[in-house]
Amino acid sequence: MTAPALPAADAPGTREAPGLPAGARRGLLPLLRHELRAVHALVHRDLLRLRAQPTHTALMLLQPVLYLFLLGGGLAALIPHSALGVGYRTYLFPGILIMTVQAPAIVVGIRLITDRQSGYLRELLMAPVSRPTLLLGSCAGGTLVSTIQGAVLLGLGGAVGVPYDPLLAALLIACMMLASFTITALTLLLAVSLSRPETFQMLLGLVMMPLLFLSGGFFPLENMPGWTRALTAANPLAYGVDLLRRSIALRVPGQADVVGIEWSGRQPSPFLEGAVLLVAGVTALLWAARRFSRVE
Amino acid sequence: MQPTAGDDSRSRTTPGPRPARARPAYAISTRGLVKSYPGADGTSTHAVRGLDLDVLEGETFAFLGPNGAGKSTTLALLCALTRPTAGRATVAGADVLGRPDQVRSRVGMLFQHSALDPDLTAEQNLYIHARLYGLSRRHTRRRVTETLETVALADRRRSLVRTLSGGMRRRLELARGLLHAPRVLFLDEPTTGLDPHARAQVWEHLRVLRDRQGSTLFVTTHYLEEAEHCDRLGIIDHGRLVAQGTPAAMKAAIGDDRVALRTGDDAAARQVVARTVPPGRTVTLDTEGVSVRLPDGSAWIPRLCAALAAHGVAVHAASAAPPTLDDVFFHHTGRSIHAAAAPRTPTVPLADPPASATEEAP
Structure with a gap:
């Protein structure tokens, strides 16, 4: 065994050995590359974990599939085709996609808290990168994993009357990515404010169920009382569902019959809906980064 | 900066x-x-x-x-x-x-x-x-x-x-x-x-x-x-x-060896030892026996034994130990490093120089 090429501890102030990261003088570009490598490291960690736990991933995917075929199958017999413009299962599909992406997005928040408890977070904080970068890395990792799982579920589209079309698939994946990003950012904002995983999980269990049901993914909200409509307009999941539904409507025109989000009686354009999601996600992430930087 | x-x-x-050797x-x-x-x-x-x-x-x-x-x-x-x-x-x-x-x-x-x-x-x-x-x-x-x-x-x-x-x-x-x-x-x-x-x-x-x-x-x-x-x-x-x-220097700063004696009558032994050693040395009596800090401790053992024998006190065991790092630690902090395990009870006065008067924080 040869001695590793560890540079000898030289006097302070002298130049460091070549190949060593984080030189004494760093320009903006190397600095950026440095931070990007840290983001990549965290995304890489999420992907490795995804691969290391195939059972866990499969079980996480199984839940929305069960919902789609059991809930969808059961209710399809009750809800008339005319009320929705499409079959109930086709109607349910955007909601199921959002349900698929929200689960791994939330895992990111749980992991931030468990990492803090296990001490792994401290290891991350020791790295010579800024704290917002670490948060961005977690967010990017969560978004990517969520989108991958959503894309896998997209494969079931044919079974519920959503045609296989590369363009449509790309559009749906882009929408899911946007929705995952916003959900992950919101989860992280919650996670940096809480220190106990139990509290976090209870709070999420409490909040996620109404958010999912009031997203318009499971039943149309047109006939619901006015206050639920107001809640829907503030529900990020509803924007995700609406974006997915309107994308599918490009190929399955009946999907457009159901009105999702309304701002004082008018439906905003899909681009505006996407912008709302993006702004909400970025704001949440910035706020989370601010809180995260304050923690000692 | x-x-x-x-x-x-x-x-x-x-x-x-700046020359490198300057500092x-x-x-x-x-x-x-x-x-x-x-x-x-x-x-x-x-x-x-x-x-x-x-x-x-x-x-x-x-x-x-x-x-x-x-x-x-x-x-x-x-x-x-x-x-x-x-x-x-x-x-x-x-x-x-x-x-x-x-x-x-x-x-x-x-x-x-x-x-x-x-x-x-x-x-x-x-x-x-x-x-x-x-x-x-x-x-x-x-x-x-x-x-x-x-x-x-x-x-x-x-x-x-x-x-x-x-x-x-x-x-x-x-x-x-x-x-x-x-x-x-x-x-x-x-x-x-x-x-x-x-x-x-x-x-x-x-x-x-x-x-x-x-x-x-x-x-x-x-x-x-x-x-x-x-x-x-x-x-x-x-x-x-x-x-x-350095560990050696810190132990040397404590200086004296710890001479410990186990006798048939520790209380009497304490009196005898206190009269034999140079004045100013604190002789400690605890469950372990009698102990005192002395320079070149092993050389003192025969003299102490002879003095004790002269007073009719039977000596069962005698030892001289150079200061350990635990002694150094105790000297400076007033606590043993194995504090949780075995605190040295403060009720028994120990042979410590007066410099070790570290006050306990409330």
Whole structure:
């Protein structure tokens, strides 16, 4: 065994050995590359974990599939085709996609808290990168994993009357990515404010169920009382569902019959809906980064 | 903001470029370092209060102190995880206040309760860590291989961390701390919770690091036999450095050997011993028998035995022990380092010089 090429501890102030990261003088570009490598490291960690736990991933995917075929199958017999413009299962599909992406997005928040408890977070904080970068890395990792799982579920589209079309698939994946990003950012904002995983999980269990049901993914909200409509307009999941539904409507025109989000009686354009999601996600992430930087 | 460590006033008097020999190369240098935490009722808790510490490059420095003395806070300050309330510190040539990112890129840290990702392999854990430190992919691959070899874990590179033993995990954490080739490595209780064999292995690797690469090691430990092997040690108590020096010098400063006697009548023996030894020596009586601190203790044993025999006191056992690091630690902190296990009861006066009048914080 040869001695590793560890540079000898030289006097302070002298130049460091070549190949060593984080030189004494760093320009903006190397600095950026440095931070990007840290983001990549965290995304890489999420992907490795995804691969290391195939059972866990499969079980996480199984839940929305069960919902789609059991809930969808059961209710399809009750809800008339005319009320929705499409079959109930086709109607349910955007909601199921959002349900698929929200689960791994939330895992990111749980992991931030468990990492803090296990001490792994401290290891991350020791790295010579800024704290917002670490948060961005977690967010990017969560978004990517969520989108991958959503894309896998997209494969079931044919079974519920959503045609296989590369363009449509790309559009749906882009929408899911946007929705995952916003959900992950919101989860992280919650996670940096809480220190106990139990509290976090209870709070999420409490909040996620109404958010999912009031997203318009499971039943149309047109006939619901006015206050639920107001809640829907503030529900990020509803924007995700609406974006997915309107994308599918490009190929399955009946999907457009159901009105999702309304701002004082008018439906905003899909681009505006996407912008709302993006702004909400970025704001949440910035706020989370601010809180995260304050923690000692 | 001073970019370098050391005595600046002295180097400033030298015109032109600073000669390297003009000042000792300090890996760590702190002056008046203070860290306070705001308390509940407007008061503040001082975890570290005015720490002056110098650690030379290439030195293995043991940092000892009772629980709650400020060890962990000092470590957090030195590796720029926490900002000091006052004072300054230079670590590996970078200022902890001005360039915390630079400090963190030049130091490695092995936390007491370190954490690896148990669901990933040894190699994957190291890979992620190296990338976090900004190493390029190629450089990362090389360093992962090298550090795994350094800690003799090359054959377990593809094992899940979950399946590794405690000692192996500790060595893997050591490898992780070495990935970015730190100039200064901080180790917080690196061997706590390991069996003697694993402890010896960790220290074997640390010695290799020091000898082959001249790395500076800053170690906190509860095992005094480990501190014994360090170049120098410092003792912190109540947030202040109360003593520092080489283990030999610190033991020599205590000076006198501890002469202990077990007799048939300890109370009478105490009187006799007190009359025999030079005046001013405190003779202690406890359950262990009679003890007194004397220079060149073994030479005193025959004289004490003869005196006791003359007074008809039977001597069962006599011993003279040079001061240990535990004596040094007790001398400076008023506590044994194994405080939780066996506190030396303060009800029995011990043969300590009056200098050890350390007051207990409420």
